[in-house]
Amino acid sequence: MTETNQAKRRQQHITIVSETFPPEINGVANTLRHLCQGLMQRGHRVTVIRPRQRHENKGTVAGAGLALFSHEHVVAGLPLPGYADLRFGLTRSGHLRSLWQKDRPDAVYVATQGPLGVAAVSAARCLGLAVSSGFHTNFHSYSRYYGVGVLEHLLCAYGRWFHNRTAITLVPTRKMEQTTATMGIKPTGLWSRGVDCGRFSPYKRDDALRSQWGLKAKDRAVLYVGRLAPEKNLRMAVACYERIRGLHPQTRFILVGDGPLRRHLAERHPDYIFCGTRRGEDLARHYASGDLFLFPSKTDTFGNVVLEAMASGLAVVAYDDGAASEHLRHEENGMKAALPRDEDFVDGALRLADQPTLLNRIRAQARLDALEMNWNSQIEQFEQLVLNQPSRVRYHGINKQSMSLL
Known part of the structure; x- marks a missing residue:
C-alpha cells in the first residue's frame, strides 16, 4: 500500500453509536473509550452518538475533558429497567438520516441493541451506509437473574433480528462466535480486547x-x-x-x-x-x-x-x-x-x-x-472488519438502490 493510499484509508469518518459511554463504568464503555482513542490516533474522524447521562443536563458540555472523539451528538435518555445507572437512547430514525445526509460517515458501528441502536441501523440501511454491530452484552442471559427468564427466547429472537440487519457483528471471543452462530446471527467477525499495561501494573x-x-x-x-x-x-x-x-x-x-x-x-x-x-x-x-x-x-x-x-x-x-x-x-x-x-x-x-x-x-x-495484549493490534483489527468490508457485504440487503451496487 502506498503512503497516499494508506493516508486515505486512515482518514475516514466513523460514527460510534452506543447507549453507554464514558464516564459511565462498565465493560462496553471501557471498550469504546479505547476504540475511540485508538481510531483517532490512527487519523480517523470519530463521531459518537449516545444518550444524555444521569449527571448531565441540557446545559452540560457533553464529553468535556474526555477527548475521545472528534464530534458528539447527544440524544434523550431514560433509565434502563433494572439498571438505573444506565440509560437507553431515544431518537427517530429520520433524525439520524438527516444528520448523516449532512455529514455522511464512511462507516457506522452500533455497539448496543437498544432503541438508539435500532434507529441507527434503520437510518444507515436507508442511506446505504456500511453499518456493523457489536455483540457486547448477553442481555438475553441476564433475564433469568431478574425474574423474567421466560423472556430469554424472545430476547434471543430480538438479538438475531437486530444483528442480522447489519453487515457484520463483531464478537470478542471464539466461544462467542459459536454462541452467536447458535442464535442464528451471521456473519460475525472476531474482534477482541486489549489492556493498558502502563495503567495497570x-x-x-x-x-x-x-x-x-x-x-x-x-x-x-x-x-x-x-x-x-x-x-x-x-x-x-x-x-x-x-x-x-x-x-x-x-x-x-x-x-x-x-x-x-x-x-x-x-x-x-x-x-x-x-x-x-x-x-x-x-x-x-x-x-x-x-x-x-x-x-x-x-x-x-x-x-x-x-x-x-x-x-x-x-x-x-x-x-x-x-x-x-x-x-x-x-x-x-x-x-x-x-x-x-x-x-x-x-x-x-x-x-x-x-x-x-x-x-x-x-x-x-x-x-x-x-504485556502482549495491546490495544493497537485490536484497533487495526477493527479497521479491517468495519472499514474494509467488500461491497457485497457492506450493502447486502440494504435497499433496492444499494443492490445495484453489487
Missing part, C-alpha cells in the same frame, strides 16, 4: 492501602472488581472467599464497584471491604494491591477486568468463558473451571491460597502474558 502496589484493609505483609487480599449485580454470580465469589477464610483467617475480601447488591452484601457481611467505584490511577492501585482475583461471572461476553487483573500481576480464578477462555492457561497464568463445575472454581482458588509458590508463579506469568 504490579508496580502500583500500595502497602499503605493494604494496611487500611487490615493486611500484614504476608496476608492475602482476595479481590473482586465489577458491578455488584445478580448476573455477576457474586454468590459464588462469596462462597469461595468464605472457604478461603476458613483456612486462612487473616485473608480479606475486597470488592471494588457498585450496584444493586451492595447494600444486601454489606448487611450480610459487614467485615467485607467495600471500596465503591474507583477510576484511573486509583483503580490501578486497588488492583495492584490485591493478590488473588475472583471473576465468577458466567454471563459476560468478555470481561475486561480479567485482562486488567492479569496486567496488575494478580492470579485470576475464572470460569472457562469470555476472556478467560481466550487468555488463561490453567495452572500457568491463571486458574480455570468449566462452566458447570462450581467446585472446581473453589478448588482453584483454594490451591492458590494454600500454595504461595504456585500463586507467585502464576502472578508473574499473568503479567508477562498481559
